[in-house]
Amino acid sequence: MKLNIVPARTGVLWVRTGLQTFAKRPLAFVSLFFFFMALVSIASQVPLMGTAIALMLLPTMTLGLMAATAEAARAGAGAKPPAAAVFLAALQAARTGFRPMLVLGVLYAVLFMLVMGISALADGGQFAKVYLMGGTVSREMAEAGDFQAALWIAMLLYLPLSLAFWHAPALVHWHGVPPAKSLFFSFVACFKNFGALFVFGLVWVGVFIGSGIVLSLIATLFAAVAGEGAGAAAGALMLGGAMVMAAMFFTSTWFTFRDSFLD
Template sequence: MKLNIVPARTGVAWVRTGLQTFAKRPLAFVSLFFFFMALVSIASQVPLIGTVFALMLLPTMTLGLMAASAESAKAENGQKPPAAAVFLAALNAARSGIRPMLVLGGLYAALFLLVMGVSALADGGQFAKVYLMGGTVSREMAESGDFQAALWIAMALYLPLSLAFWHAPALVHWHGVPPAKSLFFSFFACFKNLGAMFVFGVTWVGVFVVSGIVLSLVATLFAAVAGEGAVAAGGALMVGGALVMAAMFFTSTWFTFRDSFID
């Protein structure tokens, strides 16, 4: 396994290839994403330690969707892979190597909670409570300097954490890299390909913004035609659209890994 340095413009190719792969089996990818999100949601309901369980599942969810993308990418000349093969690839990846993935999940949960703990030093834990427990954000709270400071601290600390775990599940699964080492290799790979990763992120922001505008217009027109009773349907459309976009995003992450390492 060798690190591969790619030009910055590759970030756009990653997004484009991810969207093309998603388009081959959109229902399969959306269903997989919803399935993993349902598992995370169920885990979060466990009393006392539910949040920790939910956080531990996130690396496995990422791996499952990457494996589904890898399976779908095997189909050449625009052919559609069997939906069953996409599902099985994701589920097999999620259940194989359970021990190292549990270790990786534990590391993610511990480090994420550490980030929240550091942010709590700025506002007494208000931001952490809202983020982890779904508390209500009042206007006064949102405008508070301490709350905003906690938000920025959490974002600044989460960026390197995100880079450390970006390739880690794939390195553990496909290359047998120990969980702790996978964090170092992942961070180093992302840092060396920072230009491509930055373009990848900016391109996805653009896709999300444009999609959000389109969905908002569709929801507004729908409400105008169907009347006030369609407001709830318009809200559901926005939420559903956001979840589909998230599934598209995770589909594209496989290509950032594939092009960053050479066997």
């Protein structure tokens, strides 16, 4: 395994290739994303340990979606892989290497909770409670200086954590790298290719904003035509659109790993 340094413009290629791969089997990728999100949601309902268990599942979810993308990408340009093969690739990746992925999940949960704990020092835990338990944010709370400070602290600390776990599940699965080392290698790879990842993120922000505007216009038009009772349908449309966009995003992450490491 060798680190590969790519130019910043590769970030655009990652997004485009991810969208093209998603287009091969959109229903399979969306269904797979919904399946993993349902597992995370169910796990979060477990008393006392639900949040921690849900966090532990996230690296495995990422790996499953990356494995599905790798399977679809093998079909070649324009070819459509069997939907069953996409699903099986994801599930097989999720169940193999159980112990190292469990360790990686525990590390993610512990480090994420540490980030939330540090942010709680600024506002007494209000932001952490809202983020982890889904509480309501009032206008007064959002405008409070200590709440905003906690938000910025969490964002700044989560960035290096995100970079450390960006390639880690794939490194553990495809290269057999131990969990702790995978975090180091992932962070170094992201740091070395930060330009491409920055462009990747910037393009995705544009895609999300553009898609959000289109979905908002469709929802507004639908509400105007349907009249009363259309609010719930419009909300479902926005939520469904957001989930589809998230599935597209995760599809493209495989290519950031594929091009950052050479066998």
